[in-house]
Amino acid sequence: MNKGFVILVVMLGLLGLSACNTMEGFGKDVSKVGNKIEKSADQHK
Numbered sequence: 001m002n003k004g005f006v007i008l009v010v011m012l013g014l015l016g017l018s019a020c021n022t023m024e025g026f027g028k029d030v031s032k033v034g035n036k037i038e039k040s041a042d043q044h045k
Contacts, residue, residue, distance in 0.1 A: 016029045 017026065
């Protein structure tokens with residue numbers, strides 16, 4: 001896997017964790033990311 005991509009994913013993950021203050025907020029953030037990944041995968045079938 002590309003090292004730059006891994007660093008980008010880790011940085012975005014840390015940014016997301018710092019942006020939400022509660023576990024509920026974290027769950028919503030993770031859900032949004034999952035939905036975007038799913039939509040992207042569907043587009044590239």
